[in-house]
Amino acid sequence: MMEFILAKYNYWIYVIIMMIGFYAVIAKSNLIKKIIGLSIFQTSVFLLFISIGKVEGGTVPIYQGAEAVYINPLPHVLILTAIVVGVSVTAVAFALVVNIYREYGTIEENAILEMIKHDD
Amino acid sequence: MIEHFPVLVIVIPLVLALIAPVAGRFNRIYSWAIAFLATLFSFMVAVILLQQVMSSGTISYWMGGWEPPWGIEYVIDYLSAFVLLIVSFLAFAVTIFARKSVAEEIDEEKHPAFYGVYLLFITGLMGMIVTGDVFNLYVFLEISSLTGYALVAMGRRRRAPLAGFRYLVIGTVGATFILLGIGYLYIATGTLNMADLGLRLPGLFNSRLVITAFAFFAIGFSIKIALFPLHTWLPDAYTYAPSSVSALMASTGTKVGAYSFIRIIFTVFGVKVFLNQWVSVPYFFLIIASVAMLVGSILAIAQTNIKKMLAYSSVSQIGYIILGVFLMNPIGLQGGLLHIFNHALMKCALFMSVGCIAYKTGISNINDLKGLGFKKPYAMAAFTVGALSMIGIPLTVGFVSKWYLALGSLENGMWYLIPVIVISSILMLAYFWRVIDNIYFKAGEQIDVVKMPATPASMVIPTVIVAALCLVFGTLAFIPVGITEKAALLLLG
Numbered sequence: 001m002m003e004f005i006l007a008k009y010n011y012w013i014y015v016i017i018m019m020i021g022f023y024a025v026i027a028k029s030n031l032i033k034k035i036i037g038l039s040i041f042q043t044s045v046f047l048l049f050i051s052i053g054k055v056e057g058g059t060v061p062i063y064q065g066a067e068a069v070y071i072n073p074l075p076h077v078l079i080l081t082a083i084v085v086g087v088s089v090t091a092v093a094f095a096l097v098v099n100i101y102r103e104y105g106t107i108e109e110n111a112i113l114e115m116i117k118h119d120d
Numbered sequence: 121m122i123e124h125f126p127v128l129v130i131v132i133p134l135v136l137a138l139i140a141p142v143a144g145r146f147n148r149i150y151s152w153a154i155a156f157l158a159t160l161f162s163f164m165v166a167v168i169l170l171q172q173v174m175s176s177g178t179i180s181y182w183m184g185g186w187e188p189p190w191g192i193e194y195v196i197d198y199l200s201a202f203v204l205l206i207v208s209f210l211a212f213a214v215t216i217f218a219r220k221s222v223a224e225e226i227d228e229e230k231h232p233a234f235y236g237v238y239l240l241f242i243t244g245l246m247g248m249i250v251t252g253d254v255f256n257l258y259v260f261l262e263i264s265s266l267t268g269y270a271l272v273a274m275g276r277r278r279r280a281p282l283a284g285f286r287y288l289v290i291g292t293v294g295a296t297f298i299l300l301g302i303g304y305l306y307i308a309t310g311t312l313n314m315a316d317l318g319l320r321l322p323g324l325f326n327s328r329l330v331i332t333a334f335a336f337f338a339i340g341f342s343i344k345i346a347l348f349p350l351h352t353w354l355p356d357a358y359t360y361a362p363s364s365v366s367a368l369m370a371s372t373g374t375k376v377g378a379y380s381f382i383r384i385i386f387t388v389f390g391v392k393v394f395l396n397q398w399v400s401v402p403y404f405f406l407i408i409a410s411v412a413m414l415v416g417s418i419l420a421i422a423q424t425n426i427k428k429m430l431a432y433s434s435v436s437q438i439g440y441i442i443l444g445v446f447l448m449n450p451i452g453l454q455g456g457l458l459h460i461f462n463h464a465l466m467k468c469a470l471f472m473s474v475g476c477i478a479y480k481t482g483i484s485n486i487n488d489l490k491g492l493g494f495k496k497p498y499a500m501a502a503f504t505v506g507a508l509s510m511i512g513i514p515l516t517v518g519f520v521s522k523w524y525l526a527l528g529s530l531e532n533g534m535w536y537l538i539p540v541i542v543i544s545s546i547l548m549l550a551y552f553w554r555v556i557d558n559i560y561f562k563a564g565e566q567i568d569v570v571k572m573p574a575t576p577a578s579m580v581i582p583t584v585i586v587a588a589l590c591l592v593f594g595t596l597a598f599i600p601v602g603i604t605e606k607a608a609l610l611l612l613g
Contacts, residue, residue, distance in 0.1 A: 025289060034289060042296055045303065052307050075306070078255055082299060085262045089292050092266055096273050096288060099281035112282060119278070 010051035018044035031100065031107040035093045042086045049075040049082070122168070126181035126194045129165045129204065130247045133158045137239035144232025151235040152219050158239055159212040162246060166208040170201040170603075180252070188252070189313035195252035199457070199607035202600075203379045204249045206461055207372045210468050211242045213582040214371075217472050218364035220576040224479060225276050225362045234274060241267035241368070245376045254302045254388065255312045257380060261298065261344070265291045268357075268373060275360040283356035290353045294343030301336035304329055305388070317388045325393050334389060334401075341381040345374045347442060348412030351435045358431035363475030366427060370434055371468035375460045378441050382456075386611040391448055405446040410540045412439030417547035421554075426486050429551060430470050433510065436544055437463045443537065444525050450608045452528025455521050457604040462509070462517035462593070469506035469587040473499045476583055480573040486555055493560040495572050498580045500559050502587035507552040509590040512545050516594040520601065 005012055017040060024037025058071035097107055104112050136158040144151030172179060173196055183192040196204070218238070226234055244264025251257050269291065273284030306312060308329045309320040324330045339350075346354040354374075358366045385391075394401045416436025423429040437459070444456020476499035477483050477492060493500045509516035522541055529537035593600055 022293070025293065031285065038289060038292055041293065045296055045299055048300070049303055052303070075303075078306075081255075081259060085259070085266075085295075088266055089262075089288070092269055093285065093288055096269070096281050096285040099273060100285060103278050103281060116279065116282075 010047065014044050014048045014051070017047065029109045031097045031109060034109075035090060035097070038093065039086065039090055042082075042089070046079050046082060046086075049079045122172075124181075125165050125169055125172075126179060126196050126250055127183065129162055129169070129208075129250060130243055132161050132165075133239045133243040133246065137236050137243060140239055141232040141236040144235065148228060148231050151232040152215075152222075155215050155218075155235040155239055156212075159208065159215045159242065162242070163205075163208040163212045166201070166205045169196050170205050172196075173198055173201045174603075181250075189311045189316040192256050193252040193313055193315070194250045195315070196250060197607070198603060198610055199379070199382070200249050202457070202603050202607060203376065203460065204246065206464050207242075207245050207249065207376060210371045210464055210586070211245075211368065213468065213586050214364055214368045214472070217367065217475065217579050217582045220579050221364045221475050221479060222362065225364075226274055230274065234271075237267045237270050238365075238368075241271060245372055248376050248380050252314045253312055254305065254314060254317065254384075257383075258295070258299050258302055261377075261380070262295055264373070264376070265295060265344070268369060271365045271369070272357045272361040274365070275362050277360045279356070280360040283353075283360040287353040287357045290343055290350075294340045294350075297336045297340035297343070301333045301340060301384075304333035304336065308333065314383065314387050318390060321389060322392060325396075330389075330393075331397070334393060337381075337384050338401075338405075341377060341384070345377040345381060345438050345442075346435060347438055348408055348415055348435060351412075351416075351438075354435060355428050355431040358434065358471075359425060359428045363471065363478055366431075367468050367471035367475060370430070370471050371464040374434065374438060375441075375464050378438070378445075378460055382445055382611065385445065386613075391612065394448070402446040402448050405442055406534070406537070409439040409443035409446065410537065412436060413443070413540060413544040414547070417544050417551070421547060421551045423551075424486055425484050426474055426489070426555065427471070427484060429486070429555075430467065430474065433548065433551070434463075434467060436548070437467070437510075439544075440521070440525060440541075443541075444521075444528060447525075447528040447532055447534075448612075449528055449531050450605075450612055451524055451531050453608040453611060454601070454604045455524030455526075455528050457607055458517075458524055458600055459521035461600050461604070462521045462590075465517060465586060465590050465593070466506045466509045469502050469583060469590060470510070472579070472583040472586065473503040473506065476502075476575045476579050479575050479579060486558060489555060489558045490562040491559075496575060498584050499575060502583045503559070504556055505587040505590055507556060509594065511549045511552060514594075515591065517590050517597075517600075518594075520594060520597045524601075 021037045021041030021044060025034055025041060028034050028037060053072040053075035055069060055071045058069045061070040061073040101107055104115055106112060136154050140151040140154040143154055179196040181194040222234060241264055244260045247260030248257055251260060269284045269288040272287055273281045305317060308324055308327060309317055311317055321330060343350045358370055413436045416432050416439060420429045420432035423432060440459045441456050444452050444459060477496060509518040512518040512522045526538050526541055
């Protein structure tokens with residue numbers, strides 16, 4: 001059992017990090033904490049992709065002769081794109097939170113929902 | 121030139137999206153004019169692409185000349201050309217509508233940025249339609265989602281940023297699930313090209329990795345298209361967005377999501393993935409779709425805000441599309457595809473006519489519509505046509521797709537789905553009748569004819585045209601039916 005976990009520890013860590021982020025997204029009332037959770041959630045996927053690019057004994061994918069073993073660079077390229085997406089998501093989210101703060105004067109979701117109830 | 125049309129349909133709006141905010145600094149009207157030109161161009165290209173597909177079959181465009189599966193491939197077949205045509209036409213119609221509507225609802229200094237983001241949203245949708253590469257699909261999905269969150273948050277009402285934020289949180293979780301699904305498929309096959317995946321996956325259907333990938337895709341796309349239990353972001357987003365944005369997002373956003381889901385199911389996985397599994401996935405989705413059709417309609421009845429009512433009705437319409445898709449036979453799938461087309465037209469007409477009424481009056485409550493049928497005759501006639509179409513009266517588009525969905529259910533021997541379709545339609549009759557009753561048969565006390573501001577022709581004309589198309593394609597139903605028939609047969613192989 002222990003060996004089974006240790007042999008693929010990257011994947012276990014990816015799942016654990018992902019669930020930590022997901023918990024923050026669901027359970028936290030503070031909007032900034034929600035964004036932090038969302039970032040953690042997205043970052044865990046990067047770890048998965050980087051892990052699958054690993055080749056045993058592989059080296060940097062810069063041409064060093066035909067017999068050299070290289071790691072797979074494609075997942076890295078995909079993740080560069082995904083990181084850019086993640087940064088943009090975070091930026092848009094912060095911009096929205098700034099707007100929400102201007103409207104309601106707080107970033108606690110519970111307090112905002114309370115105010116909305118009074119509005120209606 | 122013409123062989124580059126599959127990529128120009130994305131590149132032109134993308135480049136113009138960057139120019140629009142800059143040009144708007146000189147004169148506000150330039151940024152609208154650029155959006156107008158970009159959507160007009162996309163629409164014309166979509167018409168040409170559909171003609172090409174009908175005369176010479178599927179078009180495959182190799183990005184940068186790299187041969188797939190190494191390079192990114194853009195594929196235009198019957199289905200993508202058809203959806204491209206719908207989206208580009210409605211984007212064009214909404215852009216005409218948007219000029220006056222945006223001028224009234226959004227602060228003037230934000231107009232250039234608005235049109236930039238608006239064009240990026242359209243770029244994202246177009247990209248999702250034409251791409252034949254799953255990772256490219258994810259990138260375009262994120263482009264359209266991110267701009268979608270920003271567009272929702274530009275609403276005039278106080279709650280708009282919060283609606284946008286909630287949409288962002290749920291939408292990002294969904295998009296990340298789709299990314300995970302792509303990663304799992306890559307682990308299993310080592311390729312990202314949809315056609316190539318379609319060739320390699322059938323041997324791996326017993327692998328838990330592939331089944332997990334499907335589960336990630338199913339949940340991710342269910343969030344993106346607002347399928348029933350995951351629909352919670354949709355009502356607020358549509359309600360508090362500016363009128364033109366609700367019209368565009370309601371008619372194209374979820375439809376393109378549904379299109380991508382269909383691509384993933386049929387082109388990437390293929391129908392055989394559902395055989396020999398421990399649970400019948402199509403059956404599960406049919407149940408969800410039926411519940412969505414009923415619950416969406418019931419929740420719509422409870423609303424007093426007209427935009428929120430239309431938003432909940434979208435939730436039930438998504439149920440119809442998913443019902444057609446998971447019937448897994450040509451006629452049912454054809455019904456689902458037809459419903460993508462029809463619902464796009466109907467919802468666009470409904471949201472635009474609501475936008476016409478809200479122009480300068482800010483009316484959003486159903487009770488305030490009393491007697492408006494004679495004060496705003498064109499907008500209200502468009503609303504009525506859209507509403508009748510939603511209910512599924514013969515000679516409107518709504519009837520055609522419901523007919524095919526019913527036939528598809530019979531083909532599978534699932535006669536018990538027909539009462540669900542009928543009951544959902546009757547519930548729709550209930551909530552639309554309440555509005556139509558107010559419009560035509562109740563005298564209005566609140567607003568005098570004199571005080572009622574005139575709606576600009578540039579808002580009324582696109583509304584009326586889209587509503588008229590509901591009748592045109594309901595009567596001349598053979599046009600969309602012919603195209604979707606070929607598309608459905610191609611998908612089912």
